[in-house]
Amino acid sequence: MKNITTVFLVLFISFTSFAQNGINYKAVVKDNSGNVIANDLIVVEFTIHSTSAVGPTVYQESHTPNTDDNGLIIINIGEGNPLSGVFNDIDWAGNLHFLNVQINTGDGLQDMGTTEFKAVPYALSAPDTSKWEDNGNGIHRLNGNVGIGTANPARKLHVISDDQTITTYFQNNYAGSGSKYGIYNYTTSDGTGTRYGLYNNMSSNDATSSTYGIYNTLSTTGASGNMYGVYSYISANGTGNHYALYGYASGPGNYGIYAYNNDEQGYAAYFNGRTQISDRLMIGTDSHGRTGLNVNQKDLYVRNADTTTVRTRYSGAGTGGETEYYMNSGFRTLELQASETANTGSQIQMYKSDGSLGISLDADFLGLGRVITQEIEVTGADLAEFYAVSNASQAKPGMILCLDPNKPGEMMVSNQPYDKKVAGIISGANGIRPAILMGGEMTSDESTLSQENRYATSDGKHPLALTGKVYVYADASNGSIEVGDLLTSSTTPGYAMKVTEYSRAQGAIVGKAMSSLPSGQGFVLVLVNLQ
Known part of the structure; x- marks a missing residue:
């Protein structure tokens, strides 16, 4: 030790x-x-x-x-x-x-x-008073802070000017080959608080002329190298927010960052890399304070090198804007119009690679929606049309409906065998979805729909499968059902059964079985084909 x-x-x-x-x-x-x-x-x-x-x-x-x-x-x-x-x-x-x-x-x-x-x-x-404190010239040093124009400096360097148009002036006459800076700022990554390389706080409540937090001019005549009015660079890893350039404005008519260029070959602002706008980016002038990306009476272009891939026009063919999408070759393939003409609604035009129209979606063609194309492929299983059902409380997907003789144009759940008034089967049973729905408008409140009535309309109508394949409730008490059997209505309300009396079945056949049901009751897949 x-x-x-x-x-x-x-x-x-x-x-x-x-x-x-x-x-x-x-x-x-x-x-x-x-x-x-x-x-x-x-x-x-x-x-x-x-x-x-x-x-x-x-x-x-x-x-x-x-x-x-x-x-x-x-x-x-x-x-x-x-x-x-x-x-x-x-x-x-x-x-x-x-x-x-x-x-x-x-x-x-x-x-x-x-x-x-x-x-x-x-x-x-004990400061060097001969060097740092000269009340006659307005230079002071207090608690390690230097003040120019103030006897109570609150920062390491605190400058106040009451009678000069320029508060601080820096001139660099370096003529060597190295980098040259009017002001160079370096901020370390130490600490956990917000860090600013350059921070400016401006108050202009009584100003009647232009006021600038930072104003920079460049004379580029004869210059061959890069020149920057403001250049900021960040290279760091971390979990906090890092800003090479940060601007904040509060109140109408104020700009966190304002850039101006009057030459179409120049840039008011140039960002190489990702730029994030957390609130709104103003291009032009918007007097309503709208959030998001506001482009006032200017077209917006998205380019891949020198090729425009997206063009958004503030005023299109009709009374609204339109957006066009282009391939890298410059060929237009998609057009979205808010209004086709001055008095019509929206339209979407999709073009083939040869420039011809492939699909046209017109929301307001003579007051009706219209689709123009050469081929339509849908993933559902049947074509259904909405009908009112008089005994709707009994109706559910998979049941056979018949024409209601007492209510022209309406349907009813079938309740007798070999009924020649059979019209089809309610679509949507056992997970088979309809491909096309006609003649109705489904309820917009999905919270009121169950698995059994998810295709019911707001006025209680049900989709009747007219052709295609659907599941039907079936009863095998009249005989086991095999694939290929013809099906008709039965004594069980809404249920199908196997046809055994062909003379009675003419005009009462609802379709042909595509699956079997040996006994009891259950679902049978059927190809709807009224006969």
Whole structure:
């Protein structure tokens, strides 16, 4: 075990320049026998107390120096690994301060004692008044802040101008081959709060002329290299938000970022890479404060190199806008129109690769919707038409409907065998969906629909399968049903049965069985074919 003592040779302030703002500490480290501890890695921990030797800790840091051949260590207090507090925030002039030293040579920290700082360290709080404070010229230094035009600077550099049109002016006359900056700002990634490379806060409540947070002009005459009015670059990984350029505006007529260019070959703003707009991007002027992407009386183009792939016109053929989509070859293949003509509704035109019309969807052709194409393929199973059902409480998908003799134009659930009034089967049973629905409008409130009546209309009509394949409720008590059997109505309301009396079945056949039912009741897949 190495018990140690320290012999303090020198303790003084090193303040040879403004950048070196610390306390130079020198000591020789010996063990309890007076032997120098040479060429050894040790730990030194400094704690600065305010008011008294046991007063509040205002700063603490640690160092890991190596002793030299003579056991000497030289350390600059204020440049170690901070454990608590900020060295530059110590109010040297406001209170007495005391330094506690602890050293660890391998057996843990040992307290070397606490001593009071004398006059020399307090030079840290004494500014060079001949250089930094000149009330006649409006230059001040207060608590480490420099003020120009203000005696109470709130930042490291605080400039106020009450009688000049330009508050700060920077001129760079460098003529070398290296990069040249009027203002260069570097912000580290340390800390957890929001970080700004350049932050501007502008108040113009009483301004009657243009007011700019940042205004930059470039003269590019004769220039062959890239020139930037504002250039911002971010290269960092992290979980927070990082902005190369961030603009915020509150109130009508205000712009977070405003760019102007009067030459069609130039760029008011140029972004190479992804650009994210969290609220709205204004192009033109919108007096209604609409959110999203607002383009006022301007066409919008999306390009692949020099080829337009999407074009949105603010005023199309009718009374609204239209959007056109193009292949990379420049060939138009899709056109969306808000209005085909001045007095009609929307239209969608889809073109083939040879330029001919493939599909036309017209929402308002003589007051009716119209589809024009050469071939239609649907994934459903039957063609159905909506009809009112007089005994609707009994009706459900898969039941046979017959013409209601007492209510012309309406249907009823079948209730007798070999009924020549059979008209079809209610579509939608057992997971088979109709392909085409005619003559009705399904309810828009899907929450009121169940699996059994999901195709019912708002006025209670049901889709009657006129052709195609559907499932039908069937009863095998009149004989087992095999594939290929003809089906007709039965004594069970809404149920089909196998035809066994062909003389009675003429005009009462609803279709042909495509699956079997050996006994009892259940679903049978049927090809609807009235005979």
